[in-house]
Amino acid sequence: MTATPPASPARPAETAAGSPRHVGDVMTRAVVAVGRAALFKDIVRRMAQWHVGALPVLESDGRVIGVVSEADLLPKEEFRDSDPDRLTQLRRLSDLAKAGGGRAEELMSAPAVTVRADATLAEAARIMALRHVRLLPVVNAEGVLEGVVGRGDLLTVFLRPDNDLADEVRRDVVDVLFPAPVEPVHITVAEGVVTLTGRVRDATRIPLAKRLVRGVEGVVGVDCRLTVADKD
Known part of the structure; x- marks a missing residue:
């Protein structure tokens, strides 16, 4: 399952006072996503096509179950022709597992770090900093994807x-x-x-x-x- 952006992505809304206050005001509603069975090359192709560095991974009902990012994909190249020593194997167990993965469910970081649309921009920025992520899927109370917010979206308030x-x-x-x-x-x-x-x-x-x-x-x-x- 994938979510494909419409021809004209929604522009960030502003509050009545003219000041973006919440994630829902600045998030991108046109979202590219993949299902858990998406293949490695398809993920890379979508990232290149839409110029994004991460994609939400969805269940068939639209719930976010993980995020697959460029960082999740790089171990396949890093360990492509190497034979890591035992210490590296212990320290990079997760990356080595991803190096052998071929589908989104094997490559994604899970559970996904998400945010609600009514969260403040400061709260979203804090989550990104503490969890070291560049993109946050925006979900509703049932965990269904509503949009995504990235670092650049949070910076639009300075415009x-x-x-x-x-x-x-x-x-x-x-x-x-x-x-x-x-x-x-x-x-x-x-x-x-x-x-x-x-x-x-x-x-x-x-x-x-x-x-x-x-x-x-x-x-x-x-x-x-x-x-x-x-x-x-």
Whole structure:
């Protein structure tokens, strides 16, 4: 069984506020996948055809049971004409087994590391870093494939226009924390770096403002120059 991408892959959606927040907002819904019986050469052919480095492996009902990646396929070439010593055999037992595999079910990494569409982008990035994977199948509650999210998908938030970032920082951070500043809080954004200037009444809110601005999707850095007004 395979899932073949439509002619026009879906584009990442955005939330009403204009800021991608969850995996479902940036994931690729046009997915190439293989069944457990897919042959080695067919897997390689599909990777080359669709320019991907990993493919979800599906049961007949669409549930994800594993992922086969370029790393899973390379042992066949690495050990093609070698006779590994006993220490290598013990250390690379899994890779040696994959070197002899011919079908997806023998080559895949299982169980698959997956993520739900409602997971935050930060959660997906954390899973990728901790599990050392480049691609996460996105599944529903039954484990059925809904899409995939890769490292590049998570980075699309940094393509948000600077004026969009400034609007969100103003609406969700500055106007909430500093409704009556001593002087107007100015927000400038250049290449994703947000600069805040102005005088405010409550010094304790300045570190919070910096932290909240840093948490806005697409912000690269924060230069907080807010100062506290002298008390009368």
